[in-house]
Amino acid sequence: MPLEYPAVVPPVALAQLDQRSREIFKQIVESYLATGEPVGSRNIARLITTPLSPASVRNVMADLEQAGLIYAPHISAGRLPTEGGLRFFVDALLEVGDLPASERASIEAQVAGEGRTMSGILAEASTLLSGLSRGAGVVLVAKTDPRIKHIEFVGLDPGKALLVLVSDDGQVENRVVPLPAGLPASALVEASNFLSARIRGRTLAEARAELAGALKASQAELDQLTQRLVQAGLASWSGGAVGERQLIVRGQANLLEDLKALEDLERIRTLFDDLETKRGVIDLLNRAEAAEGVRIFIGSENNLFSLSGSSTIAAPYRDAEGRILGVLGVIGPTRLNYARIIPMVDYTAKVVSRLLGAPPRDPASA
Missing domain, CATH: 1.10.10.10 (Winged helix-like DNA-binding domain superfamily/Winged helix DNA-binding domain)
Structure with a gap:
């Protein structure tokens, strides 16, 4: 690898x-x-x-x-x-070998899961890496603009509705939006049907552009209150800027195990502080995105962990077009089991890429 x-x-x-x-x-x-x-x-x-x-x-x-x-x-x-x-x-x-077939099968079974969404796959990958490495599993997620599969308004308390959006990768997000005064109950169904007919299969950015013209052309089709509901729903949906980063961290408690001395405890406390400062971790993992395979940072080679004396082993994962979507890996003390964790991170990145639709980059090893 x-x-x-x-x-x-x-x-x-x-x-x-x-x-x-x-x-x-x-x-x-x-x-x-x-x-x-x-x-x-x-x-x-x-x-x-x-x-x-x-x-x-x-x-x-x-x-x-x-x-x-x-x-x-x-x-x-x-x-x-x-x-x-x-x-x-x-x-x-360091002599790095391949993972045993049993560990490969275990990684595939745990990360995939029946019917698991993209967010579920990535969260499980972080949990898996944490459990296998006894360190902290981390996954850096690029905020994407997926295509819309389903959109619907659901009535809540008087004056409020829940806007539900389901993307084609299985992610579900909700927003609470205010209802215009005097809006009839039928308007929720009417607004849902109007949106579904025009933006299903489009990204949120494409949907906004489409609806800007559609609302003007449909003034006779929709009454003013229903138009205001549609506009309120779209205005509430920021969707996140493409390229915005999210960080999933699992297994910080593993780092408290096997402490040897008081200075070890202080080092782990410092590492916890580093992990809480997610911006620094995101910047570190961003540096691993340019790598073709696994990248390793040891101690003060990275300013973020210069005080805690920690190491990071990370690898990028990709989509169906081969574009890098993010990075996954392990953060822990410098005495990580490098020979075991390097192939583990490498294989997990390949499995996640394949589950997200990317063709295997190395058919013999993935």
Whole structure:
């Protein structure tokens, strides 16, 4: 699967690491991803396949630290990877495989669901990614202008009516509109029929243009009160500007699990604040839209998460014409299980694209 990253120069070239240094560095990173704890030379010596004494391991670790790949969080503690070290690991050493067939089937079954609408598919994708990653699942939705399938006025209390609009992608939206004084009950049916006959199959923008002329031409067909009802209904329907962004976030509570220390709790609180500031998250995910496949942001590579030390793994999803509709992904601590979550996000984006009508971009993998 294609992976794209921000322009970050690794702190040391892979060619400059010999096999021994590479193995020790990889063990430090994998230990961190599994436990979140620093690892010392004695434990590394037990884990690596090359027989080395703890003293020899310490010498290699000193070189890795000088290169900016690892650091010691405390005096006499073990070592952890730096953000640059994590980027280097993801770019150069991470082995990303395909998802097992069972996980693929599970993703398809959970996201699709019988009769699920577009909004339902995207909400379920966010919930799914949260559950599988134990991070926060996020979906960035582009506000679209779908075609109208059904429109109807429904009477409520005296003086009010509910305008119901159903789009061809299954989304349902309602608006409460005031009724002109003296409007007969039959006018609700008359206004509904008038609108349905003229705007079914059109986008809201097209419907407004159509009705501007239709209302003038139909003055004899509709009385003044019914015309005012139609105009009030359309005026109440902003529909949202095309390109407006909506953000779905699921699973923030997952981030509270497996905390190692008080500083972890503070980091998660900061991340919660970041997620509440949806504008920043939307701007971040917008950057992932240009990617052909999965894009990864680690820690301070993105200003939004510079304080919380979080990572984002995201991929775009598309419509039937291949146009990007939005982005989905996972946000969590920098010790995310990258090898598992990268293919998970990639496959979920392909499934969502297919459900929204896009042809598979990679038939062998989708």
